[in-house]
């Protein structure tokens with residue numbers, strides 16, 4: 131049997147190598163039992179490794195479903211990312227090694243970053259931003275994005291990063307929901323050789339954002355595009371930074387003061403502003419970065435996520451910087467200009483830890499092993515995966531062709547709401563199984579529950595978290611009720627419902643099965659079906675729509691939209707394209723439907739609810755089950771026939 135054949139059996143598992151184990155931070159499986167016995171003491175030990183300006187009086191105050199961690203403690207996130215390193219030998223260590231898509235490069239040491247963050251903090255203050263004010267950031271993946279986040283944190287302002295791929299309308303809604311006073315954006319950013327005109331899109335949003343007083347615009351060097359600067363409102367970043375003082379005291383924040391808001395899709399048409407606070411969040415990302423990635427001072431850590439998502443917040447910015455790590459940041463696409471761009475970056479900077487998404491790994495698989503084989507990847511010692519379930523084939527391919535069979539693979543499960551990784555191997559301890567995120571991190575208790583809330587020992591059910599953890603969300607911005615109903619009402623107020631299905635095997639390993647609610651995971655991005663449906667019915671020709679996911683080889687799921695049109699509208703290929711473009715314009719390109727299926731009618735139950743399960747089955751081409759609850763069963767048959775003709 132060849133090595134590959136041996137690995138492709140279903141029951142394969144991988145022990146950490148003796149070599150890896152020998153140098154790892156944590157190798158004693160006892161850590162699980164110790165954390166289980168006293169989780170508060172477990173987290174407190176990590177908290178002690180951070181810098182506080184006033185100690186906490188209590189580790190946890192838990193009044194389900196509201197938690198306070200490190201009660202009365204005072205801490206500043208920016209000081210923990212910067213000041214705590216510049217007094218040490220790390221002062222001139224590289225904090226960010228950045229590469230732009232066109233190939234421009236910059237390195238910022240911890241001392242550089244500290245000064246620029248202080249300068250921008252002073253700029254923000256001069257523009258009237260104070261503690262508790264919200265600042266929206268709509269940026270390409272450039273160091274200034276991290277600088278702006280840390281500058282907000284330094285003065286106690288709350289950042290709300292809006293992914294640069296979102297549309298003007300999405301930006302507008304997020305700014306208005308958070309009532310942001312200031313927006314930081316850029317003239318443009320690069321994507322597959324094209325310039326994304328961020329300022330132009332921001333201008334569109336700014337026509338309807340009365341709370342915004344000032345806009346700061348970063349000039350992204352190459353982007354030679356016309357930028358309109360509105361007198362009295364818009365200022366250039368480089369002009370404001372020029373001469374700004376290079377020190378700025380870090381505001382002592384209460385552990386429970388808000389650090390940031392990050393919008394994510396849920397089960398309604400309106401994205402939710404997930405609220406994270408300071409102390410507990412920092413402890414969570416600090417601890418998990420250190421243990422899950424076995425981070426050492428000579429590591430070069432590359433998390434490929436955009437900072438616009440939670441993965442970028444926790445594992446490009448706050449987690450690695452609290453640990454004093456060297457972080458690689460790359461602005462662009464993995465296949466630009468060639469399909470070996472990632473491997474070129476790994477080779478060029480000697481990346482030791484790579485953290486990416488299954489969707490990227492599946493694309494690499496399709497492109498072929500010749501691309502990673504062209505480059506020297508021997509610096510890599512650990513690989514991570516995040517964002518969606520990883521299929522065993524992709525896991526094994528990653529392990530063999532990127533990790534050279536020597537690197538442990540950590541498949542990490544978590545969410546925007548959880549703030550940090552919660553289910554994951556510990557690379558020096560855990561025997562991994564391809565496709566399983568393995569075990570809850572020490573101090574975390576998860577359960578697989580039946581619909582009725584009965585714990586499943588072996589088998590499938592719904593994933594729940596049964597104890598609070600430091601980095602957990604503290605709420606939904608401006609909607610305290612939704613926080614309770616969405617997450618803590620399924621079974622009881624002290625049990626958190628994740629929205630994910632999961633399976634437990636005989637060894638107690640967790641296998642994540644994807645969302646069980648109306649949220650889709652498309653290419654690792656969270657998209658609410660209701661958001662796409664609202665965007666579709668916003669089109670003047672559309673009467674009704676229902677959006678479901680269908681399995682997709684690379685993206686995990688593809689977006690499949692069933693649409694009924696208004697009387698007299700002519701159906702055409704052109705109309706389908708028009709609707710796809712409409713959704714991309716309303717939400718952003720990530721939400722563009724893959725399929726538009728025109729239907730005479732949508733299948734509904736007698737009580738008028740759209741039968742999504744049935745639509746999913748049609749989209750997947752599965753046999754139709756019992757449809758007796760349909761008001762007009764022939765609708766389904768017509769739909770199915772039509773779908774099969776078109777697919």
Ligand code: WTA
Nearest residue numbers: 516517518519541542543544545546642656
């Ligand atoms: C999914 C991203 C399986 C899951 C950090 C979750 C995963 C949603 C994994 C959160 C994983 C994330 N295995 N599924 N390792 N990681 N997910 O908020 O469905 O963008 O609920 O956070 O992604 O997506 P979010």
